[in-house]
Amino acid sequence: MSTIDVLEQPPAQELVETRARGRFRGTPMEAKIGAGILIVLLLAAVFAPLVAPYGSNELDFTHVYSAPSWSHLFGTDGAGRDLFSRTLYALRLDLAIVLVVTYPSLVIGVLVGAVAGYFGGITDAVLARLVDVTIAFPYMVLVIAVIAIVGPGVKGVLIAVPIISWALYARLARSQMLVLREQPFMLATVALGYSTPRALLRHAVPNLMRSSLIYSTLDVVANLLLLTSLAYLGLGAQPPTAELGTIIADGQSALLNAWWVSTLPGLVVVLFGLGAGLVGDGLSHGRMRGGML
Amino acid sequence: MSVVAGPLLDIEGLRVEFDTPHGRIVGVRSASLSVRPGEIVGLVGETGSGKTLACRSAMRLVPSPGRITEGHVTFDGRDVLAMSSRRLRQFRAHEVGMIFQDPFSSLNPVLRVGRQLEETLRVNLGLATAEARTRALELLADVGIRDPERRALSYPHEFSGGMRQRVMIALATASQPRLLLADEPTTALDVTTQAQILKLLTRLSRERELAVLLVSHDFGVIAQVCDRVAVMYGGYIVETGPIGAIYTNAQHPYTRALLESIPRLESAGKKTRMRAIAGDPPDPTDAVSGCVFKLRCRHRQPVCDTISMKLDPVSPGHETACPVRPFAAADEQHVTGAGARA
Amino acid sequence: MSAGTGMSAGTGTGQPLLRVESLSKTFGLRRTLAERIARTRVQPFRAVDDVSFTLNRGEILGLAGESGSGKTTLARCIIRLVEPDEGTIEVDGVDVRAARGTRLRELRRRMQMVFQDPYSSLNPRMSVGTALHEAGRVHNRPGSENRDQFVREALERVHLSASIARRRPRELSGGQRQRVAVARALAVGPELLIADEAVSALDVSVQAQLLNLFLDLRDELGVAILFVAHQLAVLAEVADRVGIMNDGRLVEIGEAATVFGAPQDAYTRALLEAHPRPHLSGAST
Numbered sequence: 001m002s003t004i005d006v007l008e009q010p011p012a013q014e015l016v017e018t019r020a021r022g023r024f025r026g027t028p029m030e031a032k033i034g035a036g037i038l039i040v041l042l043l044a045a046v047f048a049p050l051v052a053p054y055g056s057n058e059l060d061f062t063h064v065y066s067a068p069s070w071s072h073l074f075g076t077d078g079a080g081r082d083l084f085s086r087t088l089y090a091l092r093l094d095l096a097i098v099l100v101v102t103y104p105s106l107v108i109g110v111l112v113g114a115v116a117g118y119f120g121g122i123t124d125a126v127l128a129r130l131v132d133v134t135i136a137f138p139y140m141v142l143v144i145a146v147i148a149i150v151g152p153g154v155k156g157v158l159i160a161v162p163i164i165s166w167a168l169y170a171r172l173a174r175s176q177m178l179v180l181r182e183q184p185f186m187l188a189t190v191a192l193g194y195s196t197p198r199a200l201l202r203h204a205v206p207n208l209m210r211s212s213l214i215y216s217t218l219d220v221v222a223n224l225l226l227l228t229s230l231a232y233l234g235l236g237a238q239p240p241t242a243e244l245g246t247i248i249a250d251g252q253s254a255l256l257n258a259w260w261v262s263t264l265p266g267l268v269v270v271l272f273g274l275g276a277g278l279v280g281d282g283l284s285h286g287r288m289r290g291g292m293l
Numbered sequence: 294m295s296v297v298a299g300p301l302l303d304i305e306g307l308r309v310e311f312d313t314p315h316g317r318i319v320g321v322r323s324a325s326l327s328v329r330p331g332e333i334v335g336l337v338g339e340t341g342s343g344k345t346l347a348c349r350s351a352m353r354l355v356p357s358p359g360r361i362t363e364g365h366v367t368f369d370g371r372d373v374l375a376m377s378s379r380r381l382r383q384f385r386a387h388e389v390g391m392i393f394q395d396p397f398s399s400l401n402p403v404l405r406v407g408r409q410l411e412e413t414l415r416v417n418l419g420l421a422t423a424e425a426r427t428r429a430l431e432l433l434a435d436v437g438i439r440d441p442e443r444r445a446l447s448y449p450h451e452f453s454g455g456m457r458q459r460v461m462i463a464l465a466t467a468s469q470p471r472l473l474l475a476d477e478p479t480t481a482l483d484v485t486t487q488a489q490i491l492k493l494l495t496r497l498s499r500e501r502e503l504a505v506l507l508v509s510h511d512f513g514v515i516a517q518v519c520d521r522v523a524v525m526y527g528g529y530i531v532e533t534g535p536i537g538a539i540y541t542n543a544q545h546p547y548t549r550a551l552l553e554s555i556p557r558l559e560s561a562g563k564k565t566r567m568r569a570i571a572g573d574p575p576d577p578t579d580a581v582s583g584c585v586f587k588l589r590c591r592h593r594q595p596v597c598d599t600i601s602m603k604l605d606p607v608s609p610g611h612e613t614a615c616p617v618r619p620f621a622a623a624d625e626q627h628v629t630g631a632g633a634r635a
Numbered sequence: 636m637s638a639g640t641g642m643s644a645g646t647g648t649g650q651p652l653l654r655v656e657s658l659s660k661t662f663g664l665r666r667t668l669a670e671r672i673a674r675t676r677v678q679p680f681r682a683v684d685d686v687s688f689t690l691n692r693g694e695i696l697g698l699a700g701e702s703g704s705g706k707t708t709l710a711r712c713i714i715r716l717v718e719p720d721e722g723t724i725e726v727d728g729v730d731v732r733a734a735r736g737t738r739l740r741e742l743r744r745r746m747q748m749v750f751q752d753p754y755s756s757l758n759p760r761m762s763v764g765t766a767l768h769e770a771g772r773v774h775n776r777p778g779s780e781n782r783d784q785f786v787r788e789a790l791e792r793v794h795l796s797a798s799i800a801r802r803r804p805r806e807l808s809g810g811q812r813q814r815v816a817v818a819r820a821l822a823v824g825p826e827l828l829i830a831d832e833a834v835s836a837l838d839v840s841v842q843a844q845l846l847n848l849f850l851d852l853r854d855e856l857g858v859a860i861l862f863v864a865h866q867l868a869v870l871a872e873v874a875d876r877v878g879i880m881n882d883g884r885l886v887e888i889g890e891a892a893t894v895f896g897a898p899q900d901a902y903t904r905a906l907l908e909a910h911p912r913p914h915l916s917g918a919s920t
Contacts, residue, residue: 028314183755184750184751184752184755184756185755185756185757185758185759187716187748187750188748188750188756188816188819190716190743191714191716191743191747191748192743192744192747192770192773192819192820192823193739193740193741193743193744193773193774193823194769194773195773198773202769203758203761206758206760207758207759207760339838339839339840339841340809340838483701483702483865484701484865484866484867484906484909484910484911485701485905485906485909487909487911488908488909488910488911491911510838510839511839511911512839513868513910513911513912513913514911516911516912516913516914516915517911517912517913517914518914536913536914536915537915537916540913540915541915550840551839551840553843554839554840554842554843555839555843555868556842556843556846556866556868556869556871556872557868557871557872558867558868558871558895558907558910559871560868560871560872561870561871561874561877561891561892561894561895561896562890562891562892562893562895562896563892566847566850566872567843567846567847567872568843569840569843569844569846569847570840570843570844571844573808573809573810573811573838573841574808574838574840574841
C-alpha cells in the first residue's frame with residue numbers, strides 16, 4: 001500500500017461527489033423555450049392528419065372567407081377551405097422538405113470538411129477548392145435554373161439547395177478541424193494506435209457537430225423561407241397543394257377583407273423562425289453536453 | 294502624508310462574489326492583509342484560493358460580474374472602495390502599478406515598445422514629448438534592458454518573454470507608484486529568466502521603498518523574495534507571518550501540507566517521497582461549514598465543523614486560522630529538513 | 636495486476652528498453668506551396684540536434700530543459716507524432732522509424748504518452764469508462780471483453796474509484812483528469828510511459844499526488860518512464876537518471892544525484908544556480 005492509497009480514502013470521496021453536482025449544468029432557458037416551440041410545431045406537422053379538423057382541400061363554398069372562430073380556428077379562405085387544417089398540412093410538407101434538404105447536407109458537409117481538415121495536404125487542397133467554388137456560385141441563379149429545367153414544384157428546391165448547402169458546413173467543419181486536430185486528445189488517438197476512421201468519426205466529428213448544429217438552426221429557417229418564397233412566386237409547390245407560401249399568396253388579394261388568410265400562416269413561419277433562433281442562441285451560449293468547440 | 298511605520302495598503306475582511314447564471318460563487322470569502330512601504334508581501338495559494346481576486350481588489354480591478362461585497366481596502370489611509378471613478382483612475386495611474394502573468398497580452402502588439410512607455414509618461418505624468426522619450430529610455434535601462442535606444446523601436450513580439458516582462462515592469466513603475474501588484478509575474482518564464490526578474494523586483498523595491506504584493510502559486514519564488522507571506526485556501530487567508538516563521542514553523546495544516554508537497558532539488562537520488570495532500574482544492578461553488586480545509590486535513594477534529602476562519606496569533610506577526618494547533622508542541626523538526634518526509 | 640501492463644520479457648535481458656541515437660529534427664526545411672508563392676524566407680530551426688540516450692526497463696529518466704530546448708519535440712519524435720529527420724529509435728531492439736502500419740501500431744502500444752494539459756487530453760464528449768474501454772478493445776487487451784471489470788481495474792491502477800467511469804471529463808478536477816489520462820495510457824499495456832510535462836499544469840498539492848503515482852507505477856507495475864519537465868525540482872523527486880537539454884542538444888545526462896549535486900556542464904550549473912532559494916531572514920517587522 002503506497003502512501004497515496006492511505007490518504008485517498010474518505011476525504012477525497014466527499015469532494016468527488018460535491019464536484020459532480022456542481023459541474024452538471026442544464027440547458028439554458030432560451031434553448032428550452034425554443035425547443036418547446038419547435039417540438040409543438042413538429043408534432044403538429046407530424047400528426048396533422050389526426051389533428052386537423054378538416055381535410056387540406058375540403059371546399060365549402062358556403063363559408064368563404066369566414067373569420068377565425070371556434071369551428072374554423074384560422075378562418076377560411078376564398079374556397080371555403082379551413083385555414084387551420086391547411087396550415088397544418090402545409091407545415092407538414094414544408095418541414096419535411098426543409099429537414100430533408102438541410103440535415104443530409106449537414107452530414108455530408110461535416111464529413112467532407114472533417115476529412116479535408118484532418119488530412120491536409122493534397123486532399124485538403126482539392127476539397128477546400130471544391131468547397132470554395134461551390135460557395136462562390138450564385139445561389140439563387142442556380143435555384144432558378146434548376147427550377148427552369150425540372151419545372152415548378154418542390155422538386156426544384158429538393159435538388160438545388162443541397163448542391164450548395166453542404167459546402168457551408170464543410171467550410172465550418174474544416175476550419176474547426178484544423179484547430180481540433182492539434183488538441184492533445186486527438187494526438188492521443190494517434191499515440192494510442194487508433195485507426196484513422198476511428199479517430200475521425202468517433203473522436204473528431206462529435207466535437208465538430210455543435211457549431212454545425214447551431215448553424216443549421218439558421219439554415220433551416222433560411223431554407224423554409226426560400227421554399228415559401230418560391231411557392232409564393234409560383235415557382236414552388238403548385239396549387240392546390242397546401243404549402244405555406246401558396247396559402248399566403250392566395251390570401252394576398254383578400255388582404256384587406258380577410259387578413260387572416262395570409263397573416264396567420266405567415267405567423268406560423270415567424271414562430272418557426274423564433275423557435276429555431278432561440279435554440280441556436282441557447283446552444284451557442286450554454287454548454288449543452290460539454291464539448292470542445 | 295504617509296506614515297512610514299504603518300501599512301501602505303490595508304485590506305480588511307474582503308469578500309468578493311460573482312453572480313453567475315449557475316449561482317453565486319464566492320471567490321474570496323474573507324481576506325485581510327497589509328503591505329508596508331519597501332516590504333514585499335507574498336500571497337500564495339492554489340486554484341480557487343482567491344489570491345488573484347484579492348490582489349486585484351487592491352486596485353478595484355475585479356471583473357464583472359464580480360463584486361466586492363464586504364470589507365475595506367485602504368491605501369495610505371484613503372478608502373479605495375469609496376473613490377469616485379476620476380479619483381480611482383488617478384489612483385491607478387499614479388500610486389499603484391500592476392504586472393501580470395502574461396506580458397504579451399498586456400502590451401499592445403501593434404505599438405512599438407518605446408511608444409507605449411512614452412504614452413503613459415505623457416498622459417499620466419504630463420511630460421512633454423521629448424522629455425517623455427528620454428525618460429522612457431531611462432526606464433528601459435533601469436529595468437535592465439541593454440541598448441534601450443534600439444530596443445525602444447521594437448514591437449513586443451520581437452522580445453523574449455523575460456524582456457517583455459521587464460517592459461511591463463517599466464510601464465507599471467513609470468509613474469513612480471508606491472505600490473506594485475505582481476500577479477504571477479514569473480510563472481510563464483524560464484527559471485533563468487525568472488531569477489533575473491525576481492532580482493529586478495527586489496532591487497526596485499529596496500531602492501524606491503516600493504511596497505510589493507506578489508501573488509504566486511510557487512512557494513519557492515515566495516520564499517526567495519518575500520518578507521512576509523499570506524497563505525490562501527478556498528477563499529480564506531489561513532495563515533500569515535514572516536517568511537522565516539512560515540517556512541520553518543507553519544502552524545496551519547494546509548501550509549504544512551503545502552510545504553511538504555513542494556518538490557525539492559535536494560531530493561535527487563534519495564528514496565524519499567513527498568507527502569501529498571489527498572483530494573483536490575475546493576471548487577468556489579462548494580460551500581463548506583466550518584474549516585474550509587477540513588475535508589483534506591490529517592488533523593481534523595469535531596470542532597473543525599463549527600469554527601470560523603478567523604486568524605489568531607501564534608507569535609508576533611504570525612497568525613493562523615487553525616484552532617487545533619497540532620504542531621504547537623514538540624516542534625523541533627523543521628519542515629524543510631528530512632524529518633517531514635515519510 | 637498482470638492483466639494491465641503486459642510487460643514482455645524483451646528479446647534480450649540487459650538490453651535497454653529504449654535506445655535513441657543521433658536523433659535530429661529540423662523544422663522549416665521544406666516550404667509549403669503557399670510559402671513558396673509568397674517567397675517567405677523561413678529559417679530552418681534545429682529543434683532536436685544529434686541526441687542520443689538509452690532508457691532501461693523500470694527506470695524513470697527525467698528530461699529537463701527550458702522552453703525551446705527541444706524536449707517535447709524529442710518526446711514526440713520517439714512515438715513518431717513528429718517524424719524525425721535523422722537518427723535511430725529502437726524499442727527492445729526493434730527499429731521504430733522503419734515500422735509501418737500494424738508494426739507501428741504495436742510499437743506505439745508499447746510506448747504511451749501522457750500530455751500536459753489535463754483539460755484537452757481527454758475527449759470531452761466521451762465518458763471516462765468509454766474512453767478506457769475503447770483503448771483496451773482496440774488493442775484486444777486481455778480482460779477487455781468484460782467492460783465493467785476492465786474499466787474498474789484501469790481506474791484502480793491510478794487510485795480512482797469506479798464511480799468515475801460514468802463521468803465526463805468536465806465533471807472531473809485537473810488531477811483526476813490527468814489520472815484518467817494515465818489510466819488510458821496504461822490500459823493498452825505499455826512498457827514505457829512518456830510523460831510530456833504531465834504535471835506542469837497542476838496545482839502543487841495535486842502535482843505531488845501524481846508524482847507519487849508515477850513512482851508507484853514504476854515500483855508496482857515495472858513501467859519505465861521518460862519524464863519530460865522544465866522544473867528541475869520535479870525531476871529531483873521522481874527521476875533515477877536525468878538528462879539536460881539546451882537548444883536541441885543533450886548537454887548532460889547521468890544519475891540524478893550526480894547531475895544535481897555535481898553538474899559537469901556549464902548550462903546545468905546555470906540552471907541550478909537560477910533555481911529559487913529561500914532567503915528566510917527578510918526585512919520583516
